[in-house]
Amino acid sequence: MSAVAVSPIDEVKSTPWSGGRSPFNVEYGKMMMWFFLLSDAFTFSSLLISYGSLRFSMPTWPGADKVFQSVPGLLESGAPLVFVGLMTFILIMSSVTMVLAVEAGHRNSKKEVITWMILTIIGGFMFLGCQALEWTHLHSEGFWWSSIPTDHKVLQEFFKEGIPYGQQATAAHAFANLFFTITGFHGFHVFTGVIINIIITINVLVGTYEKRGSYLMVEKVGLYWHFVDLVWVFVFTFFYLV
């Protein structure tokens, strides 16, 4: 303006927190997505922490390599953790295709974004299908919310030798309830993620983001999808490995 000295309070400042700009230099929607993911992390953490503290407060627990040793539709037993390994691989792959979609969005390459988004959606559906198969298989053995296999000999297969039936039953009940609840919550997040991805892909197809000039929306739903993958990594570790 003029050469007159301005008092400090009237100076136009351009530091990050002086107003008129995003202090974290991100778009509002992206920052809000991060904070939503943090809150969702609290939800899943509380579920996993209850699982952990309940499990280690019990004298026994079903062995994961004994419960999860089938490949539904192919092998009834003898393939410990193979199916869940496949599920983990599918979800990580879909995260990679999602990142590639975001990267293509940075280059404003509409065709590539569509390709990678469709692959991500397919990966999501494949994971959901696998999880449905896993649930169906466990259910056919007698597991469900508030339900465990009625045959004592069947139940014994999931535990070490020499555990009293009462302890097996208590642990199996807790295991079943926690398994279906936590994987159910996670599966629901995968499902909503797939729906959101479909909506965004349709938007990309009709050129909404091309007109807007930015594929930032793809980045934002990408964050949600990566979060879903991240939760699975933890669920996989706590239920199947530990």
Added chain:
Amino acid sequence: MSTENTAVHTHDEEHGETMTKKKIWNVFFILLGITTIEFIIALWLVPKGYIPGNIANPVYIVLTLFKAFYIVAYFMHLKFEKIGLALAIIVPILFIIGLILVLTNESHHWIDLRG
């Protein structure tokens, strides 16, 4: 300057850091490698007794935290964001991890409380 947060541009252009396709696939192979190690431990080393179960468990958790770091830092791009945003996410998560450790430890004592 005040139009900056309504301007449509990728903030990558500002600090020049971005994930190239090469780096994306690199991180994928790192994740695949860590997962493979976890499977080797779970399906070979532990059943054969080379590693006892109570050593394997913390190992799984540490490996999982590594995977989480790579996903959050590179796939979710947090490594390239402003440190303020990164800390706003990371510090609460550190508290959660603390809670996990405390409650897992605590729960070992609950066995004695059971009938």
